[in-house]
Amino acid sequence: MPDATPSRSGLLTRHFLTRLIDNDLVSPDADAHKGASVGLAMLLSAGAVVTMLMGGQYITTPLPMPAVNAANYIDDALIYVTVSMLLLAIVAVVAWDGLALDTRDEAILGPLPIPRSLIVRAKLSAMAALAAAVLVALNGPPTLLHPISAVAMLPATFAQTGRLMLAHAVATGAAGLFGFCTVLAVREVTRALLGAWWPAVSARLQAFLILVLATAFLLTPSFFGNVPERLAASSDWRVAANPTMWFVSLHQMLAGTVIVDLRGPPLPRRLRVEEDRAAERHQRAQAGAGPLAAVAPVGVAGSFAVALVAFLWNARRPAARARTPRRGARQGATPFAWLMTATIARTPAVQAGFFFTLRTLARSVPHRAALAVAAAFGLALATIGVGRALRLAPGTGLPQVLLGTQTLLIACLLAGVEQAMRLPAHLPASWSVRLSWPGDARGFIAGVKRAVVVGLGVPVFGLLLIADLTLLTPVQAIAHYAVGILLLLIALEARFLAEHPLPFLTAYSAGSRIKAAPLWFLAALIAGAIVSAIEAAALRSVVGTITLIVVLTMGWRALVWHWQRTGAPREDDLDLFQPQLDEATTLKL
Amino acid sequence: MLEARHLVKRYSGSRVVDDVSFVVQPGEVLGYLGPNGSGKSTTVQMLTGLVEPSGGHVWFEGRRITSDLVGYRRRLGCVPEEAHLYPFLSGREHLELIGRLRELPSRRLDERITALLELFGLSDAALQPISGYSKGMRQKVLIAGALLHDPDVVIFDEPESGLDVTAALMLRHLIRILAARGKAVIYSSHVLEAVEKVCARVIVLHRGKVVADDSVTALRALRSHTSLEQVFAELVSHVDPERTAQAIADAVAHA
Numbered sequence: 001m002p003d004a005t006p007s008r009s010g011l012l013t014r015h016f017l018t019r020l021i022d023n024d025l026v027s028p029d030a031d032a033h034k035g036a037s038v039g040l041a042m043l044l045s046a047g048a049v050v051t052m053l054m055g056g057q058y059i060t061t062p063l064p065m066p067a068v069n070a071a072n073y074i075d076d077a078l079i080y081v082t083v084s085m086l087l088l089a090i091v092a093v094v095a096w097d098g099l100a101l102d103t104r105d106e107a108i109l110g111p112l113p114i115p116r117s118l119i120v121r122a123k124l125s126a127m128a129a130l131a132a133a134v135l136v137a138l139n140g141p142p143t144l145l146h147p148i149s150a151v152a153m154l155p156a157t158f159a160q161t162g163r164l165m166l167a168h169a170v171a172t173g174a175a176g177l178f179g180f181c182t183v184l185a186v187r188e189v190t191r192a193l194l195g196a197w198w199p200a201v202s203a204r205l206q207a208f209l210i211l212v213l214a215t216a217f218l219l220t221p222s223f224f225g226n227v228p229e230r231l232a233a234s235s236d237w238r239v240a241a242n243p244t245m246w247f248v249s250l251h252q253m254l255a256g257t258v259i260v261d262l263r264g265p266p267l268p269r270r271l272r273v274e275e276d277r278a279a280e281r282h283q284r285a286q287a288g289a290g291p292l293a294a295v296a297p298v299g300v301a302g303s304f305a306v307a308l309v310a311f312l313w314n315a316r317r318p319a320a321r322a323r324t325p326r327r328g329a330r331q332g333a334t335p336f337a338w339l340m341t342a343t344i345a346r347t348p349a350v351q352a353g354f355f356f357t358l359r360t361l362a363r364s365v366p367h368r369a370a371l372a373v374a375a376a377f378g379l380a381l382a383t384i385g386v387g388r389a390l391r392l393a394p395g396t397g398l399p400q401v402l403l404g405t406q407t408l409l410i411a412c413l414l415a416g417v418e419q420a421m422r423l424p425a426h427l428p429a430s431w432s433v434r435l436s437w438p439g440d441a442r443g444f445i446a447g448v449k450r451a452v453v454v455g456l457g458v459p460v461f462g463l464l465l466i467a468d469l470t471l472l473t474p475v476q477a478i479a480h481y482a483v484g485i486l487l488l489l490i491a492l493e494a495r496f497l498a499e500h501p502l503p504f505l506t507a508y509s510a511g512s513r514i515k516a517a518p519l520w521f522l523a524a525l526i527a528g529a530i531v532s533a534i535e536a537a538a539l540r541s542v543v544g545t546i547t548l549i550v551v552l553t554m555g556w557r558a559l560v561w562h563w564q565r566t567g568a569p570r571e572d573d574l575d576l577f578q579p580q581l582d583e584a585t586t587l588k589l
Numbered sequence: 590m591l592e593a594r595h596l597v598k599r600y601s602g603s604r605v606v607d608d609v610s611f612v613v614q615p616g617e618v619l620g621y622l623g624p625n626g627s628g629k630s631t632t633v634q635m636l637t638g639l640v641e642p643s644g645g646h647v648w649f650e651g652r653r654i655t656s657d658l659v660g661y662r663r664r665l666g667c668v669p670e671e672a673h674l675y676p677f678l679s680g681r682e683h684l685e686l687i688g689r690l691r692e693l694p695s696r697r698l699d700e701r702i703t704a705l706l707e708l709f710g711l712s713d714a715a716l717q718p719i720s721g722y723s724k725g726m727r728q729k730v731l732i733a734g735a736l737l738h739d740p741d742v743v744i745f746d747e748p749e750s751g752l753d754v755t756a757a758l759m760l761r762h763l764i765r766i767l768a769a770r771g772k773a774v775i776y777s778s779h780v781l782e783a784v785e786k787v788c789a790r791v792i793v794l795h796r797g798k799v800v801a802d803d804s805v806t807a808l809r810a811l812r813s814h815t816s817l818e819q820v821f822a823e824l825v826s827h828v829d830p831e832r833t834a835q836a837i838a839d840a841v842a843h844a
Contacts, residue, residue: 199721341695347692348688348689348690348691348692348693348694348695348698349689349690349692351685351689351695352686352689352690355682355685355686355689356686359677359678359682360675360677363677363678363718364677425675425677426673426674426675426676426677428671428673429673429674429675429676431639431669431673432673432674432675432683432686432687432734433686433687433690434639435637435639435662435665435667436662436687436690436691436734436738437659437662437690438659438690438691438692439658439659444690
């Protein structure tokens with residue numbers, strides 16, 4: 001039946017493609033097609049809008065200068081290449097579980113009379129389709145619009161504009177492919193090396209990559225600018241080791257001297273000097289781009305080859321079942337669990353909320369992803385804040401920007417926690433909690449709050465403390481750390497005074513708060529400025545420091561007292577579960 | 590002790606459970622039998638308070654369970670039909686969560702969990718995530734969780750699902766011992782052999798309605814059959830199983 005194979009292949013490819021875009025990280029409560037359509041539309045419109053904004057500098061000038069345009073065009077190339085590379089890598093990380101044949105695929109497709117090679121090819125086709133769709137949606141509008149705007153005021157021919165478009169398409173496409181293939185290569189090589197241990201590591205690696213890539217994405221604006229100078233210094237290992245510079249070089253080699261060779265209008269003397277300087281910068285960049293441009297195709301081919309070989313190696317046999325260390329049931333509590341139950345989680349209900357929160361945040365993939373994205377925002381802001389503080393001249397007093405960073409970090413953590421606690425830990429399993437529910441939410445929620453402070457606040461502020469110790473005195477740094485913990489405690493108490501879901505247990509209907517993110521960020525900026533000003537004044541003296549900590553402690557205790565008196569529980573907290581139980585019952589029936 | 594009075598559950602107008610009434614006394618094991626879709630699990634959900642009846646009420650010790658649902662559930666243990674558990678928790682962690690929510694003191698909870706995990710043969714897997722458990726292992730975790738707080742009423746909904754022969758035999762002995770210790774036990778199943786061996790009294794449900802409610806011996810005598818299986822077939826089966834099987838085989842063969 002020669003005509004049967006293509007249809008089966010197409011069917012499998014569509015099935016795998018749906019699986020790639022339909023996961024809990026992207027659309028926990030929506031269907032895959034809706035999520036994919038919205039995602040692609042957002043990429044298309046964002047690309048077009050950004051291109052128009054960036055093209056303004058070329059179009060609005062009364063005196064177009066080819067060399068200046070050419071130099072700026074190299075700066076722009078870095079932005080497009082970096083965004084393409086990082087976004088495609090992020091797409092690959094988000095589609096993580098769909099990047100290989102998993103145990104579910106094996107269970108469903110394994111018994112069917114389909115050649116394994118056909119299944120593997122369909123999986124690869126689905127991945128290629130996903131990467132291609134994102135690449136086109138992301139880079140399509142800029143490829144068409146950006147070269148046109150760069151030469152709009154100059155006498156460029158169709159062929160010259162076409163060459164710029166081709167350079168843009170090839171460079172951004174190759175960068176995106178490199179990003180996607182690198183993530184796939186990291187995933188598949190790690191999987192090949194770990195074998196049966198892979199399932200235990202997979203989600204952790206995914207969370208780590210989300211954190212790294214999102215942080216890199218958010219920090220990219222600080223790396224833009226002076227790209228021609230960096231290209232000129234391409235022999236410097238810091239430039240040569242940066243993959244984005246390979247693709248900028250490739251772009252430059254393909255675009256060549258198209259823009260700089262165009263004839264502009266006569267310029268006044270002052271502008272002619274600027275134009276000549278830009279021409280020199282461009283010339284040096286062009287010379288430096290050659291060696292790095294050759295690395296780009298090697299990098300793409302290398303990452304593609306490694307990813308493909310590792311993928312095929314792993315796909316040659318069914319996916320391994322999870323293996324974890326076999327330890328006895330008699331193993332007692334860990335020192336950490338013992339310490340927590342002896343100190344901050346002493347009653348059974350608090351222990352239930354405390355340990356359930358820590359385990360859900362650490363192990364459940366959607367929860368970990370929500371926190372990873374928020375943490376990435378926080379780390380990016382912290383990096384910028386610490387960087388600015390480091391650049392301050394010595395003796396300028398307490399760096400307020402550093403003090404404010406902690407408040408912004410708290411805001412990011414709270415946003416992540418808010419999003420995470422609105423996601424049910426595992427909807428079908430909530431019956432077990434409901435049947436054993438003690439009828440009082442206070443203990444459970446107290447445990448949740450303490451887990452957030454111990455599991456997130458203490459280690460994240462600890463990272464910041466390392467930076468603080470280099471810029472503040474030890475007493476100031478530790479006091480600043482204590483202020484951060486107290487502020488987090490106050491913020492959490494204040495949050496639970498308002499209407500709230502039962503963390504990790506109420507259904508998806510509680511909804512997302514992503515739309516409120518800009519307002520939240522603005523509020524955090526204002527709060528950060530106010531808090532850092534107060535802190536800067538207080539930390540100058542021991543008395544001020546003690547007073548600030550005492551006031552914050554009293555404020556926190558007052559909120560706790562108020563919450564215990566008025567902030568729930570209801571007569572029967574079980575109604576908090578109701579939406580998902582009705583839903584679960586309906587689904588089951 | 591536990592009484593269902595005229596329980597009705599309607600979904601989209603159709604009566605899934607239709608006027609079901611029974612009483613379970615301490616020390617009694619009540620078998621709740623019925624074919625697939627007869628309303629057994631819906632009854633169990635109403636008995637546990639997870640689903641609100643469309644009509645009728647569940648009473649416990651002379652009071653409606655809704656008057657103090659939390660108090661009632663403190664004395665209730667339940668093994669549901671579906672083994673839905675938090676996949677990222679280990680078996681031990683799941684039992685810790687349940688025990689803590691039931692406010693069992695830490696030391697006692699730890700001892701009971703350790704003992705139950707050993708007795709159910711889960712010691713080696715105690716700290717592995719439940720996502721890696723087999724169906725039988727999950728079922729054992731459910732049973733351990735239902736008994737953790739020494740409940741007065743225990744409801745088992747298809748408890749032998751996924752269990753191997755040894756574990757199923759152990760469960761039957763366990764149910765008899767629980768009853769001997771004064772627990773009221775409801776055993777919902779379609780495994781007739783298990784019900785016949787474990788339960789003194791049986792309710793047979795068909796399309797949501799009670800079609801029989803008597804002791805196993807009386808039912809057999811009344812219908813002049815030697816086994817509960819024959820009684821059950823007569824009460825609920827209106828098709829000839831052998832003929833249906835033949836038709837299925839033929840349908841596949843000629844497809």
